[in-house]
Amino acid sequence: MTEATENYRTRDYWIVENALYAKPSFRLQKCARIVNEIARGRVCNLLDVGCGPAALRSVLSPNISYYGIDIAIHEPASYLQELDFGRNKICFGDKRFDVVVALGVFEYMGEYQNRKFEEIRDILSKDGKFIMSYINFGHLRHKVWPNYNNVQPIAQMKKSLGEVFQLERCFPASHHWRPKQPGKYAIPAMQMHLNFNIPLVSPCLAVEYFFVCSHRK
Numbered sequence: 001m002t003e004a005t006e007n008y009r010t011r012d013y014w015i016v017e018n019a020l021y022a023k024p025s026f027r028l029q030k031c032a033r034i035v036n037e038i039a040r041g042r043v044c045n046l047l048d049v050g051c052g053p054a055a056l057r058s059v060l061s062p063n064i065s066y067y068g069i070d071i072a073i074h075e076p077a078s079y080l081q082e083l084d085f086g087r088n089k090i091c092f093g094d095k096r097f098d099v100v101v102a103l104g105v106f107e108y109m110g111e112y113q114n115r116k117f118e119e120i121r122d123i124l125s126k127d128g129k130f131i132m133s134y135i136n137f138g139h140l141r142h143k144v145w146p147n148y149n150n151v152q153p154i155a156q157m158k159k160s161l162g163e164v165f166q167l168e169r170c171f172p173a174s175h176h177w178r179p180k181q182p183g184k185y186a187i188p189a190m191q192m193h194l195n196f197n198i199p200l201v202s203p204c205l206a207v208e209y210f211f212v213c214s215h216r217k
């Protein structure tokens, strides 16, 4: 199933498509919970790689300074930078970050994936955490949309992350009988707190997974 193709979308495509991500989705809200727990009230900074309309910012605790990079920025701000980080290095000036997140992004990183992991590692502070999401293409009813150019099993993604980072945790962001984020019938409140794998169930009903990584020891 592993597949990395050269099908990359341009800014013209993303400026329209990523407007759909303006409201904090379930995935973003759950990621914010994880980040807020990691920060535990400490002042820290976060880089959102593929931030889209920067919806994550609105659900983070105020002690977290937010920065975002994306190929298509809608409203310029000092904390946002427009950058095609497929073809260019992932960075925000020469800053280092306590937390780097990449949500719904690595499905589009094709052959660049491993290089991007290394670039993220290089801007992560000593005790920093990298948190990413990735679709479970093993879901019973998984769909491979034509704009995905990096399709692989979760086990393969774990292996690739493990070559660059210490993979601390990997658990489903949500479960659903259809490959979409929880709606009102999928008990979103309970799923918000479910941060572990359910044997036999998660491999075929997890919609996407979160990976929490740190520097290798």
Ligand SMILES: C[S@@+](CC[C@H](N)C(=O)[O-])C[C@H]1O[C@@H](n2cnc3c(N)ncnc32)[C@H](O)[C@@H]1O
Pocket (backbone or CB within 6 Å): 014, 015, 018, 021, 025, 027, 028, 049, 050, 051, 052, 053, 055, 069, 070, 071, 072, 083, 084, 085, 086, 087, 102, 103, 104, 105, 108
């Ligand atoms: C599926 S959206 C996810 C948005 C947001 N992270 C979220 O989870 O709601 C993917 C984002 O990655 C950005 N993106 C895709 N390819 C990119 C590239 N080569 N360089 C920079 N940003 C890119 C898109 O503009 C879009 O905002």
